[in-house]
Amino acid sequence: EPEVTQTPSHQVTQMGQEVILRCVPISNHLYFYWYRQILGQKVEFLVSFYNNEISEKSEIFDDQFSVERPDGSNFTLKIRSTKLEDSAMYFCATSGQGTNTEAFFGQGTRLTVV
C-alpha cells in the first residue's frame, strides 16, 4: 500500500536554529499539507500546497515557516528560527484527486526544541 514517508522521525534542535522537515508524498498525489500536533492535543492545520504554490495557510504559519517542493518529489517544511513552542509532532499529508478526498498522513516528525 502506498504511503507518505517523513524524515527524520525525531529531531532535536536548539532554540533559534533552523530545521527542515522532509516528506515524500504518494507518487500520483497532487495536494500536500502540513499539520502539527502538540503532545496530547488536536491536529492543527498549517498549510496546503498545490501546483507549486500555497493554497491556504493558518495563522500558525507565520513568516518563520516556509514550504517548498525543491526537486519535484520531496515536500519540505522549514522553520527558520525555532522557538520552544514549536515543539510538536509535525505530520505531512497528501491527497490525490482533489481536496474532497481522504488525506493520507505520514508517520510524523517529532520536533523537540531545547
Added chain:
Amino acid sequence: GQQVMQIPQYQHVQEGEDFTTYCNSSTTLSNIQWYKQRPGGHPVFLIQLVKSGEVKKQKRLTFQFGEAKKNSSLHITATQTTDVGTYFCAGRVAGTASKLTFGTGTRLQVTL
C-alpha cells in the same frame, strides 16, 4: 475562526459496550471526515460524509452527518480492545477548499 468541538474528551468502556463521540462545528461544513489515531501513531482516514443527513456504516462503526451539516457522530457497537485510540472528526468549510479543521478528539480506552 472556525471551531470544531468533540465530546466527550475521554471515554473508558468495557469491551462489548457501545461508544459514541459527537462532533460540533461552529460553521456549516461542506463535508466531514473521521480519522482514528492510535497511541503514538498518525491519523488514519476512516470515512467521509458529504450529504446532509447522510449515514454510513463500516462493520461496527456508524457515522452520521447532521441535517444542518454542522454536526456529526461516530457510534461504535460492541467495542473491542482494537478500537482503542483517539477519534477525530475533521471538517471542510465551503470556500476553504483544502483546509481540514480537526476536532478536539475523543480518546477511547477499552478494557476487558
